[in-house]
Amino acid sequence: MNKLLQLILALLIFASCRHPKPKPINKLYVPSDEAAVTTLAFNYIMPSDSTLKKHLIKYKFPASETDNIEQLKSQLDTARLYVFIADTLMRIPEDYLKKQAKDRHRNDKDIVKNMLVDSWAPEVIINEKPGIFQLKNLAFTYNYEYSLYNQRKKLPPVFFNAGMFRMSAVFFNHNKTKAFAYIEKRGGLVVAQGYDIFLEKKKGNWFVVLCDIDWSS
Numbered sequence: 001m002n003k004l005l006q007l008i009l010a011l012l013i014f015a016s017c018r019h020p021k022p023k024p025i026n027k028l029y030v031p032s033d034e035a036a037v038t039t040l041a042f043n044y045i046m047p048s049d050s051t052l053k054k055h056l057i058k059y060k061f062p063a064s065e066t067d068n069i070e071q072l073k074s075q076l077d078t079a080r081l082y083v084f085i086a087d088t089l090m091r092i093p094e095d096y097l098k099k100q101a102k103d104r105h106r107n108d109k110d111i112v113k114n115m116l117v118d119s120w121a122p123e124v125i126i127n128e129k130p131g132i133f134q135l136k137n138l139a140f141t142y143n144y145e146y147s148l149y150n151q152r153k154k155l156p157p158v159f160f161n162a163g164m165f166r167m168s169a170v171f172f173n174h175n176k177t178k179a180f181a182y183i184e185k186r187g188g189l190v191v192a193q194g195y196d197i198f199l200e201k202k203k204g205n206w207f208v209v210l211c212d213i214d215w216s217s
Contacts, residue, residue: 026140035137036206037170037179039169042138044211045185049081049143051163080159084152085142086166097121100196108144116210120198123173124180131169133192163187177201182214192217 006203027034047055093099101121104114133148140146144162147153168182179199186192195216 024140024143024145026059026135026146028136028140029139031062032180033136033172033176033201034170035082035139037199038167039141039180040199040206040208041167041170041181041183041211042165043141044197044208045183045193045195046083046142046163049162052081054159055092060195073110080156081144081162082152082155082159082204083146083162084133084149084164085133085146086152086164087132087148089133090182090184091128091130092126092164092168094126094128096126096182097180108153110160113210113212116198120180123172124179125173126171128181129169133167137170179206 041117097119101114101117104110104117107181135146135148138146139172149164164186166186171180172178176185177200180203181197181199182194183197184194193216196210196212196214197208198210198212200209
């Protein structure tokens with residue numbers, strides 16, 4: 001009987017050790033159209049933490065450097081991955097989408113993309129009012145530490161920067177069925193990229209219909 005109890009206890013301990021780490025929860029998050037679009041936009045250009053770790057290893061070292069690879073794997077198992085977000089929302093001109101539409105017709109032969117931008121440009125309302133990024137608009141989907149850049153605390157001894165984000169406000173059409181946002185991402189697996197993101201609401205849910213790289217360096 002004692003052996004049976006010992007076996008059950010051992011199995012329970014083993015199971016608890018293998019239990020996956022729960023995802024972080026943003027207690028400030030408030031569901032809204034703006035929050036849904038913001039979260040979708042971030043997640044569309046940000047890989048999961050497991051994907052980033054996998055590609056970060058390939059990005060850092062060639063396959064022949066086995067010792068360095070194993071050391072990095074060990075560090076990534078315990079290190080925190082930080083995503084930093086610029087506090088101030090980026091301001092873009094009121095005619096940004098209209099100019100994008102004109103530039104596309106001049107330089108881009110993708111008819112479908114051009115038609116989509118053409119349809120968004122006259123409907124989505126863009127203003128240049130300054131604003132602050134609100135963490136209440138970002139659901140924590142992956143196992144990252146999300147922090148406003150100017151509110152970051154003292155970092156732990158071992159950490160990895162998964163990316164630095166700058167974002168415009170989310171702009172909608174009058175009945176909030178179309179949305180647009182501009183995001184810049186620096187660091188992580190890329191040096192720097194800017195994205196135009198177009199989203200549409202269907203049957204109560206938001207979907208990304210186009211995420212286009214505006215520039216890359």
